[in-house]
Amino acid sequence: MKRAVYPGSFDPVTFGHLDVIRRASEMFDVLIVSVLNNKGKMPLFSVEERVNILVEATRDIPNVQVDSFSGLLIDYAARNDIHVAVRGLRAITDFEYELQIDRKSVV
Numbered sequence: 001m002k003r004a005v006y007p008g009s010f011d012p013v014t015f016g017h018l019d020v021i022r023r024a025s026e027m028f029d030v031l032i033v034s035v036l037n038n039k040g041k042m043p044l045f046s047v048e049e050r051v052n053i054l055v056e057a058t059r060d061i062p063n064v065q066v067d068s069f070s071g072l073l074i075d076y077a078a079r080n081d082i083h084v085a086v087r088g089l090r091a092i093t094d095f096e097y098e099l100q101i102d103r104k105s106v107v
Contacts, residue, residue: 004028004084007073009036010050011043018057020088025061032082033058037070 006024010017010033025031033054037047045053047068058064069076073085 001029002027002084003030003032003080003082004086005032005034005073005077005080005082006086007034007036007069007076008088009038009041009043010054011045013050013053013057016088016090020086021058021064022061024086025064028063028084030063030065031061031086032065032067032080034076035066035068036073037068039070 004024004027006021008017021031021033035047035050035054043050051066051068054066058066077083077085
């Protein structure tokens with residue numbers, strides 16, 4: 001079974017997020033959309049509100065599950081036996097940032 005996680009703050013959930021969710025849900029048997037609880041930021045919505053918004057927004061996509069986590073994504077993925085992370089890119093600077101993260105995780 002191919003499983004993936006789409007992590008993010010989702011504060012607020014956007015049409016761009018939903019587009020990535022729909023596209024990724026077609027590529028994997030299970031897509032877990034997981035809301036990051038970042039205690040270092042002042043979010044507009046609570047984690048519970050963001051989870052509830054995502055559950056409602058994705059209710060018509062049967063293979064999407066919504067969850068939340070705090071800490072490192074790599075730890076969350078290991079606990080849930082997930083080997084693929086889905087990421088969205090808005091601009092070339094996002095790509096450069098993600099590439100740096102990827103390089104650090106390989107080293």
